[in-house]
Amino acid sequence: MTTYLVRRLLGLAPVLLAAATIVWIFVFLVPGDPARLIAGGQGLDPAVLESVRAEWGLDDPAPVQYLRYLGKLLRGDLGVSYIQRRPVVAIIREHFPPTFILAVSAVLLASAGGILLGSLAASRTGGLTDRLVLLLAVVGASMPVFWLGLMLMLLFAARLAWLPVLGYGMEGAVLPLIGVRLPELDHLVLPAVTLSLVLMGSIARLTRTGLIAVGASEYLLTASAKGASSARVFALHALKNALIPVVTIIGLDFASLLGGAVATEYVFAWPGLGKTIVRAIALKDLPVVEGCVLFLTAVCVLVNLAVDLLYVWLDPRVHYGGAAAA
Amino acid sequence: MTPDTSRPAVSPFRSRSWFSLSLGIIIVAVFVLCAALAPALSRWVGYGPFDQVTPRSVIPPTPPDRDHPLGTDSLGRDLLVRLAHGARISLAVGVLAEIMALLIGVGVGALAGYAGGRADALLMRLTDLVFAFPAPLLALAVLAAVPDPESAAILKHLPQPSVGVVFLVLGCIGWAGIARLVRAEFLKIRELEFAQAARAIGARGARVVARHLLPNTLGPLVVAATLGVGGNILVEAWLSFLGVGARPPLPSWGTMVTEGQAYFLARPWVCVAPGLAIFAVVLGFNLLGDGVGALLDPRRRSAPA
Numbered sequence: 001m002t003t004y005l006v007r008r009l010l011g012l013a014p015v016l017l018a019a020a021t022i023v024w025i026f027v028f029l030v031p032g033d034p035a036r037l038i039a040g041g042q043g044l045d046p047a048v049l050e051s052v053r054a055e056w057g058l059d060d061p062a063p064v065q066y067l068r069y070l071g072k073l074l075r076g077d078l079g080v081s082y083i084q085r086r087p088v089v090a091i092i093r094e095h096f097p098p099t100f101i102l103a104v105s106a107v108l109l110a111s112a113g114g115i116l117l118g119s120l121a122a123s124r125t126g127g128l129t130d131r132l133v134l135l136l137a138v139v140g141a142s143m144p145v146f147w148l149g150l151m152l153m154l155l156f157a158a159r160l161a162w163l164p165v166l167g168y169g170m171e172g173a174v175l176p177l178i179g180v181r182l183p184e185l186d187h188l189v190l191p192a193v194t195l196s197l198v199l200m201g202s203i204a205r206l207t208r209t210g211l212i213a214v215g216a217s218e219y220l221l222t223a224s225a226k227g228a229s230s231a232r233v234f235a236l237h238a239l240k241n242a243l244i245p246v247v248t249i250i251g252l253d254f255a256s257l258l259g260g261a262v263a264t265e266y267v268f269a270w271p272g273l274g275k276t277i278v279r280a281i282a283l284k285d286l287p288v289v290e291g292c293v294l295f296l297t298a299v300c301v302l303v304n305l306a307v308d309l310l311y312v313w314l315d316p317r318v319h320y321g322g323a324a325a326a
Numbered sequence: 327m328t329p330d331t332s333r334p335a336v337s338p339f340r341s342r343s344w345f346s347l348s349l350g351i352i353i354v355a356v357f358v359l360c361a362a363l364a365p366a367l368s369r370w371v372g373y374g375p376f377d378q379v380t381p382r383s384v385i386p387p388t389p390p391d392r393d394h395p396l397g398t399d400s401l402g403r404d405l406l407v408r409l410a411h412g413a414r415i416s417l418a419v420g421v422l423a424e425i426m427a428l429l430i431g432v433g434v435g436a437l438a439g440y441a442g443g444r445a446d447a448l449l450m451r452l453t454d455l456v457f458a459f460p461a462p463l464l465a466l467a468v469l470a471a472v473p474d475p476e477s478a479a480i481l482k483h484l485p486q487p488s489v490g491v492v493f494l495v496l497g498c499i500g501w502a503g504i505a506r507l508v509r510a511e512f513l514k515i516r517e518l519e520f521a522q523a524a525r526a527i528g529a530r531g532a533r534v535v536a537r538h539l540l541p542n543t544l545g546p547l548v549v550a551a552t553l554g555v556g557g558n559i560l561v562e563a564w565l566s567f568l569g570v571g572a573r574p575p576l577p578s579w580g581t582m583v584t585e586g587q588a589y590f591l592a593r594p595w596v597c598v599a600p601g602l603a604i605f606a607v608v609l610g611f612n613l614l615g616d617g618v619g620a621l622l623d624p625r626r627r628s629a630p631a
Binding site: 015018022023154256263281282290294297300 | 346459460461462463464466467468470560561563564567569580583590591594597598601604605608612613616
């Protein structure tokens with residue numbers, strides 16, 4: 001297990017290096033002249049441009065700049081915002097908690113809803129619920145999240161006025177120790193539901209497929225024969241095994257989830273990384289855009305690693321490395 | 327997978343796959359028709375996607391009425407005409423990006439799957455790398471850094487640089503899944519008798535691949551490509567919505583939703599129509615892909631999957 005973990009963690013390095021390189025190429029090589037962006041209104045003065053280049057190290061040859069950039073990355077330095085003039089890492093630290101809260105709420109909602117719907121569908125395949133669940137899966141996969149968010153906002157916030165239109169809420173509790181402000185619950189509902197609908201359909205469909213596949217397995221029959229109640233058989237034996245593909249889909253779809261989070265945050269003015277990215281795009285604040293994207297790439301890759309490790313716990317047949325493999 | 331014995335083997339699934347397939351074909355055909363007829367529509371009504379059609383005495387956006395069935399946007403442009411022209415952008419980006427992904431993906435996958443050994447290991451390492459990226463985010467980062475495509479040396483010869491760069495980026499990112507699929511299919515079939523027979527009578531590698539192996543992977547490829555077109559359209563809309571895809575005044579559906587967002591709660595029709603169009607066309611491609619997949623997969627015809 002340990003060797004497997006170490007090997008997997010080492011395997012992350014090339015992915016992150018490639019992502020960092022692509023980002024570097026596009027931030028510092030392709031677009032005209034970063035010095036002009038930094039200098040802003042004073043960019044017409046050659047003397048100002050010259051001093052900006054010297055200050056930001058933009059007059060060094062490209063390979064030198066690249067190596068310096070990688071060195072900084074290794075030390076956890078993602079550069080400095082052109083506009084806010086503060087480290088990108090500080091911006092990420094400030095805006096990551098809202099994104100994290102939104103993404104986790106959405107995954108929890110999607111899992112709860114998806115597993116429930118999938119179980120209902122599997123209990124009577126071919127029935128009306130079953131058909132609706134399969135429909136929901138394809139609808140969820142086709143839905144532009146940002147538009148769904150707008151429609152839900154129109155209905156539940158503007159027309160029915162059940163929920164606030166946008167924002168994070170200012171009255172949320174502050175978590176002790178880490179100093180993170182929680183959103184007000186009613187502000188969280190619409191963004192989290194919007195984002196959860198991206199995943200819910202595919203989770204429901206996979207739960208259904210998984211339950212049907214294990215439904216005929218002999219170990220379920222064994223468990224029933226030994227006198228386990230049907231609820232126990234379902235929860236402990238059937239559902240646990242049917243959950244394996246559900247965990248997979250969370251890993252596979254995590255990139256779309258993050259993409260959806262960016263759009264959802266923008267629609268609902270949720271003060272997370274997504275909104276930060278969109279604002280930075282509009283202001284051409286490239287270090288912020290690229291730093292946040294690089295950070296989210298790392299998150300995505302780590303989540304996929306975590307998903308692979310979860311298998312070991314969920315599926316007794318899977319063992320990595322070690323002598324336990326049978 | 328164990329067949330579900332509690333139900334009749336064929337009935338529910340077969341009907342559903344036909345339903346998906348026919349509904350998918352209808353939806354996709356309607357949008358292809360819209361895209362093809364958009365210029366004719368403009369000629370017929372007498373204005374294009376960039377023309378102000380509201381009289382000077384009213385302040386747009388105006389709600390749907392007899393002359394403008396979907397209403398107008400904040401610059402007084404007819405939404406139906408813009409929507410029809412937007413179909414051209416969505417379909418072009420979706421299909422062209424998928425063709426590019428297919429070219430790269432089939433090339434890489436076929437080479438890896440047929441050659442095996444070192445080349446296979448190397449190419450699959452590369453594929454895994456691309457596959458591990460959160461593709462939409464990477465596209466966002468790359469596109470945000472292309473300041474204005476109209477002035478970039480390599481892009482300015484494209485008919486619509488800001489749309490062209492989107493399809494290039496999506497194509498460059500989207501091939502990994504195709505490569506994996508083609509390689510996996512090749513590994514399954516390259517040692518089957520027909521491939522061995524072709525080699526035994528002296529066919530060269532390229533001929534075996536092109537004439538014998540590739541045609542046998544066509545089914546799964548068609549399914550993957552159809553779903554891929556839908557995915558590309560969705561990502562293009564998302565990128566345009568975030569302001570890095572098609573630039574205004576182009577009538578990309580994602581851009582149209584952004585434009586309507588500012589006054590959305592008071593004048594929702596500006597956002598509703600383009601968003602619905604995105605949803606419908608992607609749904610069409612997904613249904614089509616699912617339907618074709620179900621028809622081609624003999625196991626799924628009898629067992630629910």
